[in-house]
Every structure is written in structure tokens, then in C-alpha cells.
Amino acid sequence: MAESSASFYTKSTNKYSGILSWLLTKDHKRIGLMYMMAIISFFVVGIIIGLLMRLELISPGRTIMDAQTYNTLFTLHGVIMIFLFIIPGLPAIFGNFFLPIQIGAEDVAFPRLNLLSWYVYIIGAVLVLVSLFLPGGPIDTGWTFYIPYSVRSTTNVSMALFAAFVLGFSSILTGINFITTVHRMRAPGMGFFKMPLFVWATYATAWIQILATPVIAITIILVIIERSFGVGIFDPALGGDPILFQHMFWIYSHPAVYIMILPAMGVVSEIIPTFARRTIFGYKAIAMSSLAIAFVGYLVWAHHMFSSGMSDTARWIFSLLTFIVALPSGVKIFNWVATMYKGSIDPQPPFLWVMNFIFLFSIGGLTGLVLGSLATDVHLTDTYFVVAHFHYVMFGGTGTIFFAALHYWFPKMFGKMYNIRFSQIAVALYFIGFNMLYFPKFIMGYMGMPRRYYDYLPQFTTLQRISTVGSWILAGTIFFIFGYFIHALRKGKKATSNPWGGVTLEWHIPSPPPLENFVKLPEIKDDPYDFSQLKEMKDE
Amino acid sequence: MSNHSDTVHHKDNVSAKMGMWLFLFTEVLLFGGMFLVYAVYRYQYQDQFKLAAMELNTGIGTLNTIILLSSSLTVALSIAAMQKGNKFLSLVFLYCTQIFALMFMVNKFFEWSTKISHGLFPGSKELLAKPNGQILFYGLYYVMTGLHGIHVIIGMIAIAFIIVFIHRDKVTQQDFIKLENTGLYWHLVDLIWIFLFPLFYLIQ
Numbered sequence: 179m180a181e182s183s184a185s186f187y188t189k190s191t192n193k194y195s196g197i198l199s200w201l202l203t204k205d206h207k208r209i210g211l212m213y214m215m216a217i218i219s220f221f222v223v224g225i226i227i228g229l230l231m232r233l234e235l236i237s238p239g240r241t242i243m244d245a246q247t248y249n250t251l252f253t254l255h256g257v258i259m260i261f262l263f264i265i266p267g268l269p270a271i272f273g274n275f276f277l278p279i280q281i282g283a284e285d286v287a288f289p290r291l292n293l294l295s296w297y298v299y300i301i302g303a304v305l306v307l308v309s310l311f312l313p314g315g316p317i318d319t320g321w322t323f324y325i326p327y328s329v330r331s332t333t334n335v336s337m338a339l340f341a342a343f344v345l346g347f348s349s350i351l352t353g354i355n356f357i358t359t360v361h362r363m364r365a366p367g368m369g370f371f372k373m374p375l376f377v378w379a380t381y382a383t384a385w386i387q388i389l390a391t392p393v394i395a396i397t398i399i400l401v402i403i404e405r406s407f408g409v410g411i412f413d414p415a416l417g418g419d420p421i422l423f424q425h426m427f428w429i430y431s432h433p434a435v436y437i438m439i440l441p442a443m444g445v446v447s448e449i450i451p452t453f454a455r456r457t458i459f460g461y462k463a464i465a466m467s468s469l470a471i472a473f474v475g476y477l478v479w480a481h482h483m484f485s486s487g488m489s490d491t492a493r494w495i496f497s498l499l500t501f502i503v504a505l506p507s508g509v510k511i512f513n514w515v516a517t518m519y520k521g522s523i524d525p526q527p528p529f530l531w532v533m534n535f536i537f538l539f540s541i542g543g544l545t546g547l548v549l550g551s552l553a554t555d556v557h558l559t560d561t562y563f564v565v566a567h568f569h570y571v572m573f574g575g576t577g578t579i580f581f582a583a584l585h586y587w588f589p590k591m592f593g594k595m596y597n598i599r600f601s602q603i604a605v606a607l608y609f610i611g612f613n614m615l616y617f618p619k620f621i622m623g624y625m626g627m628p629r630r631y632y633d634y635l636p637q638f639t640t641l642q643r644i645s646t647v648g649s650w651i652l653a654g655t656i657f658f659i660f661g662y663f664i665h666a667l668r669k670g671k672k673a674t675s676n677p678w679g680g681v682t683l684e685w686h687i688p689s690p691p692p693l694e695n696f697v698k699l700p701e702i703k704d705d706p707y708d709f710s711q712l713k714e715m716k717d718e
Numbered sequence: 719m720s721n722h723s724d725t726v727h728h729k730d731n732v733s734a735k736m737g738m739w740l741f742l743f744t745e746v747l748l749f750g751g752m753f754l755v756y757a758v759y760r761y762q763y764q765d766q767f768k769l770a771a772m773e774l775n776t777g778i779g780t781l782n783t784i785i786l787l788s789s790s791l792t793v794a795l796s797i798a799a800m801q802k803g804n805k806f807l808s809l810v811f812l813y814c815t816q817i818f819a820l821m822f823m824v825n826k827f828f829e830w831s832t833k834i835s836h837g838l839f840p841g842s843k844e845l846l847a848k849p850n851g852q853i854l855f856y857g858l859y860y861v862m863t864g865l866h867g868i869h870v871i872i873g874m875i876a877i878a879f880i881i882v883f884i885h886r887d888k889v890t891q892q893d894f895i896k897l898e899n900t901g902l903y904w905h906l907v908d909l910i911w912i913f914l915f916p917l918f919y920l921i922q
């Protein structure tokens with residue numbers, strides 16, 4: 179038995195050693211870590227581009243770059259952050275690593291396909307990079323690729339679009355894999371309603387991935403064809419309809435925001451019970467609200483198009499539906515709060531990150547309602563208000579949970595503990611930096627500062643400067659975090675198998691986990707968040 | 719447990735099939751997007767779509783429909799033969815499928831090249847002289863049948879692999895899930911054509 183409990187770092191699924199044993203691995207844990215390496219690298223690139231844009235905006239007029247450079251930078255920043263960081267982030271890293279473990283499985287249903295989807299992701303990423311250097315120059319359409327400019331632009335739009343297509347393919351493959359895994363690989367006794375909520379959330383996400391991504395795939399293909407052959411489908415000069423492009427784009431891209439946020443909500447539902455030492459309140463309601471979000475999230479796409487030409491009836495219907503989709507999210511928030519109520523809360527770093535999330539995400543969510551209402555949206559659309567809103571939702575929401583998940587699962591993934599004191603400081607600095615960076619954008623947007631401009635009127639100078647200083651604090655904090663994690667990898671104390679007192683299956687096995695996850699098949703008798711088992715677990 | 723290797727992963731045919739169905743689902747949605755575009759423009763330019771559709775060669779279209787339907791039948795027969803353990807017959811039916819597929823593509827080639835030689839292709843002078851509705855009809859015609867054609871080619875490549883696998887006894891009576899899944903894919907390609915055919919050739 180000693181041999182089979184060797185960690186997945188020392189034992190591999192193939193006969194190779196060293197780097198090849200990783201590049202050809204079929205182990206979901208190693209693939210999760212490979213995603214982590216790639217995704218964090220692109221995240222850092224995205225941050226650096228963000229910093230450059232903020233530096234340009236430190237004073238009015240041209241500071242360090244011209245308008246065209248700024249155009250390509252916000253486009254790249256958007257494409258990298260959306261397609262390379264935030265969409266794959268949680269499912270591909272933590273979903274890969276923990277979904278099989280949390281349902282008591284040895285691996286995902288299709289390990290080889292899993293590896294393939296990593297390679298497809300890398301190919302997509304390389305294509306993005308290649309599109310920067312080909313003649314024609316980097317793409318400048320904004321990450322939304324709106325027609326007609328994306329057909330007229332002479333930059334490498336087709337290449338970048340194709341990259342997005344390839345990345346979508348990777349996302350679909352991961353989705354298929356996870357759905358099949360959840361249906362077919364659960365350990366004996368692990369009924370659907372005994373699955374941890376992170377699994378539920380990832381499962382719902384996987385459905386959106388396979389239901390929505392094909393629509394963006396065909397839209398992208400159509401734009402590429404339009405650019406190369408001029409078939410007229412989106413070109414008004416030939417009878418086509420640019421608004422149709424916007425519909426098809428958002429039919430994917432709105433559900434995509436749920437691809438981003440649902441797994442994050444799943445992580446929150448894991449962390450809160452663990453640190454409140456109480457079983458989750460309203461388990462079924464949380465599980466079902468994930469599915470409800472996945473479904474209703476399909477019917478609200480046109481709230482991105484209130485000012486682009488639609489009938490009034492369509493506009494108020496979409497506005498109404500947008501308000502309705504806030505309900506299942508509200509259900510989750512109530513259940514989280516109810517879980518904490520009268521719990522014995524242990525404010526360890528992962529929990530503090532979740533608090534950060536609740537605060538930032540609430541601001542993002544509430545300002546979303548401002549944009550979801552017709553009258554206010556017409557005033558605020560395409561201003562900094564929108565920029566602030568989506569950074570609060572995506573970055574403050576999913577981005578923050580990315581860090582929460584890292585702090586929660588790091589000891590399990592690497593078997594090392596990081597410095598708790600440092601991470602408490604990081605939580606505070608992150609909070610300050612984030613709000614300094616983005617809150618002024620709400621005010622500027624309200625005052626009329628449009629998005630996607632490298633220049634601004636002098637009256638915005640103070641607020642823009644505050645925002646730029648905020649970007650330094652935030653980015654500095656993020657690098658500090660990566661710094662203490664790397665330090666922990668090298669010099670950190672050994673982590674125990676259950677440092678936080680969690681009860682889901684991953685805390686029943688050693689840190690880092692053995693290659694086959696479970697030395698003996700787990701027997702599922704308790705509810706996923708039944709903390710009475712903690713005492714037995716200590717004796718194990 | 720001690721020799722964890724690839725062979726330990728028990729083969730689970732239900733999973734493999736489920737994965738394939740999910741994948742086919744994404745394909746349906748991909749074409750669904752195209753059908754949506756078609757519906758929008760057909761609604762907008764009804765008369766011109768009718769006019770343009772009259773130019774298409776219903777004969778070739780019908781022939782191709784028959785060919786593809788037959789190819790679906792041969793794939794199904796090939797699977798049935800494999801189930802019964804008749805490797806030879808299974809192979810024969812797969813070769814038939816490949817021939818049908820090839821015939822389909824050759825027809826398609828002639829159909830497209832006549833259109834092109836008449837100057838009917840995206841961006842041509844003749845086409846641009848026509849009203850917008852007809853330009854769109856031909857745009858959609860080339861895009862949708864072209865995309866379908868690519869799927870036919872992918873299907874042919876997949877079947878070629880299966881033929882090799884059967885020759886090498888990697889696909890056998892005990893384990894023919896790969897053949898089954900390829901068959902499913904082929905039926906989908908067929909099914910999409912069943913929708914494309916009336917939309918372009920029949921409704922007038």
C-alpha cells in the first residue's frame with residue numbers, strides 16, 4: 179500500500195519522467211496545475227497591459243502612447259482577461275483538480291480528452307500571440323468585435339477571431355468531460371444531492387459551456403468568412419444586418435458571464451461552511467439556483483443592446499428578465515448569510531477573501547441593476563460606469579474568488595502552507611487598491627467620461643490619477659500574493675491533510691493527494707457538509 | 719491498485735456514448751445559429767429568396783439527398799455487421815459509405831463550379847448586380863453547404879480511421895464503441911443535410 183499512496187508529484191500515469199511526464203500526463207491533477215501555470219501567466223500579461231493603460235491615463239493628452247496603441251491595448255487586455263483568464267480560470271484549474279476528488283472518483287471520464295483540451299487552449303493562446311506580430315498589426319476592435327468595424331479594420335482580426343474559436347473549442351471539450359464525469363464517475367453512495375456545491379456549480383457551468391459556446395463559434399466563423407469573401411451576412415451594404423451580429427455575440431457572451439461567476443459561487447459555498455463550522459443552509463436551493471441561473475441567463479442577452487436599435491417592447495421585456503435573473507443570485511446570498519448566522523466563524527484567509535468578494539460583488543451586482551434599467555442605461559452606456567461595473571463583477575467577483583480558491587486549496591494542492599500574516603495584509607491591500615482603482619470610474623462615468631479613450635478632459639484629472647495610483651496598489655498586491663505563494667512552495671511548512679477543518683472528500687486524503695486520489699474507495703454516508711464527522715476524521 | 723496504469727481505467731461505453739451525444743448537441747447548436755440567420759433573412763427577403771432558389775439545381779440536390787441517406791444506411795449496416803461479428807461485411811459497408819460520401823462531394827463540386835462559372839459567387843460582378851436578398855441567399859448557400867461539406871470531409875476522415883482500426887483489430891465485436899460513435903456523427907451530418915436540402919432547393 180505504501181507505493182500507491184505516493185503523491186501525484188512523484189508518481190505519474192506514464193513511463194516518462196521530468197517535463198515529459200507532465201506534458202503527456204492524463205492525471206486530472208497535473209492537468210489542473212498545467213492550466214494553472216498557463217492561466218496565471220496570461221493573467222500577469224493582462225495585468226501589465228492594464229497597468230500600461232492606466233499609466234497612459236495619468237494625465238490628459240498623449241502620455242506614453244498614441245491612440246492606436248491604446249486601442250490595441252484595451253482590445254488585447256479584454257481578449258486575454260476574458261478568453262484566457264476568467265472563463266477557463268476556475269473550471270479548468272480548480273474544477274479539474276477537485277471535481278473528481280469531491281465526487282470520489284479516480285479521474286475525469288475522458289482523461290485523454292482532458293489533456294487535449296489543455297493543448298487546444300495553448301494553441302488558442304499562441305494564436306492570440308501570433309496575431310500580434312503578423313503584418314497588419316494587433317487587433318483594435320475591442321474584445322466585442324463589433325461589426326461593421328471588425329470587417330473594415332485592417333488589423334489581424336481574423337487571426338484573433340480564430341484564436342477565440344479555438345479557445346471556445348477547448349471550453350466545450352472541458353464541458354463535455356465534466357458533465358460526463360458527474361453523471362458516470364460518482365463514488366458509490368454519492369447521490370446527486372450529496373455532491374458538494376462546487377461540483378453542482380461546475381456542473382451547471384459545463385452545461386452553459388456546451389450550450390452557449392457553439393453560438394459564438396458560428397458567429398466567429400461568419401465574421402471571418404465575411405472578412406475574407408464578403409458574403410454580406412453582416413454587411414449592411416449587401417443587405418446584411420450588423421445588429422444580428424450583436425444578438426448572436428451576446429447570446430453567447432451573456433451566458434459567458436455565468437460561466438465566469440457560477441464556479442466562483444460554488445467556491446464560496448465551499449468556503450463559508452468550512453469556516454463557519456456549520457452545514458450549509460438551503461443546500462438544495464443553492465444547487466437549484468445554479469441551474470436556474472444557467473437557464474434564465476440565456477434569455478437576457480439583449481440588455482447589452484438597449485441603445486443599439488430594438489423595439490421598445492423588446493427592450494422592456496429584456497430589462498424585466500434581467501431583473502428576474504438577479505433572484506437566484508439573491509437566493510445564494512441569503513443562504514450564505516444564513517449559514518454564517520450563529521456559526522462559530524474562524525476568520526482564516528480564505529474566509530476573508532470571501533468577505534472581500536461579497537462586498538465587491540455586491541457593488542458590481544447593484545450597479546448592474548442601474549445598467550439593466552432602460553432609462554439609466556441610455557445615459558450610462560459606453561461610459562466608465564460600465565467599465566467600473568464589469569470590473570467589479572468579473573474581477574471583484576470571480577477574480578477575487580480566484581484568490582480565495584488559491585488560499586483555500588493551496589495547502590491541499592501543494593502540501594505546503596503559506597504565511598497567514600502576509601495573506602491577511604494582502605486581503606486588506608487588495609480591498610483598498612481595488613476600490614481606489616475602480617470606484618472613481620463609477621463617478622467619472624456618471625459625469626460622462628466615455629470608455630475606450632486614451633485622452634480625457636482636464637476636469638477628470640484628479641479622479642483618473644486616484645485610479646492610476648489604485649492600479650499600482652492592486653497590481654503590487656497581486657504580485658506580493660504570487661510572491662508569498664512561491665516562497666511557500668520553496669520554504670513553506672508542510673501542510674496537514676486538513677488544515678481548515680473541511681469535511682468534503684478532498685480533506686479526507688493526504689496533501690498533496692496520491693495519484694489515484696483515494697487509496698481505498700471512499701464510503702459516502704454523510705451529507706457533504708456534516709461537520710459531526712470532523713471528530714472521526716481527526717482519529718483517522 | 720499497485721500498478722496504476724492506463725489499463726486500470728476501465729472502459730466505460732456509456733460514458734463514451736454520452737460524451738458523443740453531448741458533442742453532437744454542440745454541433746446541432748452550431749448549425750442552429752446558421753439556421754437562425756437563415757430564418758431572419760428569409761423572413762426579411764421572402765420574394766428574392768424564392769427567386770434565387772429557382773436557380774439551384776433541384777436534380778443534383780435530390781440525387782445528393784438520396785446518396786447521403788444511403789450512406790447513413792450503410793453505416794448502420796456496418797455497425798450491425800460488427801455486432802454480429804462479421805468483420806468482412808462491416809468493412810464492406812464502410813467502404814460503401816466512403817464511396818457514397820465521395821460521390822456526394824463530387825456532385826457538390828460540380829454544382830458549385832457551375833455556379834461559379836456562371837459568375838455566382840460572393841463578391842462577383844454578376845452577383846453584386848442582383849438585389850440584396852439574392853446576394854444574401856447565395857452567401858448563405860455557400861456558407862451553409864460549405865460548412866456541411868467540411869463536416870462530410872471530417873466524417874470521411876473519421877471513417878477512414880475506423881477502417882484502419884478494424885483491419886488492425888482495434889475495433890472488434892467486443893469493443894466497437896468507436897465505430898458506433900463515428901456512425902452517430904455520420905447520421906448527424908446526414909440529418910443536417912436533410913434540413914439544408916428543403917431550405918435551399920425545395921421551398922419556392
Ligand code: HEM
Pocket residue numbers: 225228229231232252253255256257259260263264319320321322565569572573577628629630631649652653
Ligand atoms: C490590475 C488589473 C487591471 C487593470 C489595471 C485594468 C484596467 C483596465 C483599463 C484601464 C481598461 C480600459 C478602459 C477604457 O479605456 O475603456 C480596461 C478594460 C477592460 N478590462 Fe481591465 N483591468 C484590470 C483587470 C481586469 C480583469 C481581471 C478583467 C477580467 C476578468 C478585466 C477585463 C476588462 C475588459 C473586458 C475590458 C474591456 C476591453 C474593451 O473595451 O474591449 N480587466 N481594464
Ligand SMILES: [Cu+2]
Pocket residue numbers: 431432435478479481482
Ligand atoms: Cu449580460
